[in-house]
Amino acid sequence: MSPSVITTVRALGARRSGPVLAALLALAVGACGSGAVPTTFDLTALPGAARSGAARRSIVVAEPVGLQPFEADRIIVREPGGAVSYLGGGQWADRLPRLVQTRVIQSLENANRLKSVSRPGDKVAADTVLITELRAFDIDAGRREAVVDLSAKLLQESSGTVVAAKVFQARVPVAEVNAAVAANGLDRALSQVLADMVRWINAGG
Structure with missing residues (x-):
């Protein structure tokens, strides 16, 4: 070097x-x-917070589902005509669904309002399951925006009944369509979505 x-x-x-x-x-x-x-980029969880009130419940966070392009570790660009491509020169630190799942879990833990936060298979008793879908996690090349669109459902663990559902969206302007700028914009957009989602979950959905 x-x-x-x-x-x-x-x-x-x-x-x-x-x-x-x-x-x-x-x-x-x-x-x-x-x-x-390619340069490897990470996503960040929300910072920690002091506990506010008693722990309410335990939650299991499932890995987000999404269309095939989101299953990879590549940064996605969506052209004005609808074509989807991978942005050269950069990649995520893990498969995007697993990386987002990890940051959701860490953000909920850092909020310090739940009894426990775990993954499926951790063998931790929970009363609520969070199911999410990655509807968008890409760069809108026409609008020069980083777009994160995540739908969420809270299910009662014992019955599988949906007790609450909501869609969380954020758009952040990006000056250029390159790997570093795109990754930073998507990280900031995800932070907005995570903040809204954590507040929603902690409020009971």
Whole structure:
């Protein structure tokens, strides 16, 4: 890695955090080797909060479902005509559904309002199940926006009855359609969706 790359990363890292800093570090590492290696980006959970009131219930968070393009670890671009493609030069740190599931779980845990938050198969008794669907998690190239659209259902564990349902949406402007800007915009859009969803769940749906 050249001294100029190290200096640039240190200077920018002093002013940035989260997925942008991770992207810069990955870019610096990539500069030492082949330029064909895609930069890996992460998504962030909501920060922690002090407990407010008694823990109400336990919840299981299922992995989100979605159309086939969302099953991968690639950043998706949607063109004005409706065509969908993968954005070159970047990828998510995991399969998108699993990554979103992890950040939902961490955000609920950090809110500190539930008795427990777990995954299916953790063998933790729960009274509520959160089912979600990724309806959009992409860059709208025509509008230059990062779009996150997530539908959510709360099911009673004992009966499978839907007790509440809601759709959460966020759009964040992006200056350019490239991997770093797209990942940062989608992370910010997801943060808005997570904030709304966590409030909704903690309020009882």
